[in-house]
Amino acid sequence: MHKNGHDAASVVRDTIYRATMALDDQKWEDWLDLCDENFHYKITAFSPEINKDMIYLQGQRKEVETLVRLLPKHNTDHSPLRRHTSVYTVDVADDMSTASAVSSFVIYQNMLDGVNSHLDSGESRLFLIGKYHDTFKLEDGKAKFVKREVRLDNRRLDKGSHWPL
Amino acid sequence: MPARNHSQWLAKPKLEGGEWIDSRVYSDQNVFDDEMERIFKKVWIPVCHESELPKPYDFRTTSIAGEPIIIARGPDNEVRAFLNVCPHRGMLLERRPSGSFLEGQPSGNPKRITCMFHAWQFDMKGSCVYVAREKEGYQDRLCKEDVGLRRLRCEVKFGGFVWVSLDDNPKISLEDWAGEPFDCLRKSIDAEPLEVFHYHKAIIDTNYKLWHDTNSEFYHDFMHYHNRVTGFNDAYFARKNFAFKHGHVVVGTFEVNYENYEGFESRGALSFPHLPPNQWYMVDLFPGMNFNLRGSALRCDVVTPLGPDKVMIEFRGLGLKRDTPEERETRINHHNSIWGPFGRNLHEDLIGVAGQGTTMRPHTEPRQILHGRHENQTIHDEIGMRHYYDEWGRWMDRLPNDPDQPWHERNPGESAEAAE
Structure with a gap:
């Protein structure tokens, strides 16, 4: 138990779910507030087609900040993404200073544009699936993301994938 | 001009014949079926890279034009292609x-291509080496020597890509097909x-083709x-499109200023061999392949048409095999x-192309698609598309701006199929 009474694993779970909500709402600053100054973000996938581990996107916190700040300057699909996250495991280090967690996620695209918004808007489609592999720094009863690897099961990525996952 | 009524909307544009096309080229099922038979089953397609x-x-x-294909590397290190059909x-x-x-x-041995259904086996040259209960079933009427796989034309070329043609006797060699545009x-x-x-x-x-059109012009x-802030300068606009025989186009190079985009860096230190730092060449191959070298990375797009209104695009990125981690x-x-x-x-x-696809679904009203920009062959000139559709008309024997009309009647004396 932490000195403030919170169970470290619960804090980690709570942080993962808060990140999910911030990402769903495209509140990028709220998401980054949950991340350490040394945060590293990475989207990866294994391709059986080319038999390689691949990196689809990666950056330090500063680069992620730049990326989300420039998002409004880019054209994008308007359909919001909605994540369902389930925290599977949380492992807290013996000295209680760090933790790691594995969560499963399913991301739905809540159609706004679609192929033809007249037909498609209002429905939800399965967009991406995978797992979050997170590392946290535990300090003052809080968990801060130090590292997030988004391991996608998908290699098919159609339009609508412009944002952090 | 204010918004137009229906007849004004359908009226032919005040452009020359090759400067606009009919949208049925993008939406008609019969046109699509013809494209599979007359183009995709005849040309060379880069299906993968040898490093795969x-x-x-x-x-x-x-697969090409719906035909399933296996590419296999033999014990002799040769890469061969076969129809993926028992x-x-x-x-x-x-x-x-x-x-x-x-x-x-489960059904077969190592070093064999085995059909899981009835355990027929083939070697890496496509020869049949085992037919289950061959003598009992066929006596002397059919033997394994009669039932090899269908081999396909296959070459490894132009940066190690694996090129396949479904045509046993392609009228144009791969070198003649794409050698000139690849020179750059x-x-x-x-x-x-x-x-x-x-x-x-x-x-x-x-x-x-709408994806290939996008790769063929920089007006978009x-x-x-990103491109506006890193590129829009005199050199950017001065690049030229160069048309090559067989409908291919090459876009000339210029030096990209990556530092103008926050968070980006120069690619000069890792530029490909013999490529000046931060230069950018692009090769658009008929009927829908794109090779794009931006300094440090090569991108290749290959289209697999799935219908008049559906396409799969495969995106590959390549570096040098000797790269350090x-x-x-x-x-x-x-x-x-x-x-x-x-x-x-x-x-x-x-x-962008999904939006075009939305307005050009099968059975939507035909309309004109304009390819009439002339800017001295520079990158906002739509010469790439005009060149492409001229070639497309020959292969299809259809006029791009009136696809029910045969191309050869308007072009007497010229061969309707470019490959001839």
């Missing part, structure tokens, strides 16, 4: 996208072995904030920042 099957007995599967009763021989025939399968890249991509580090695909509700860069990671970051699925440009391109 690096060892003997490695394989990849793919000659017995038409079962798909290999169902996975890649793997190794060195491994035994050859020294860079053939200097040493390349390796694929990126693969993803998109399936978009649009016609495959107004859609890309650090060099490779930097190269991947450069590639992804613009061309990755979460990069700055690719996503916008997909939105």
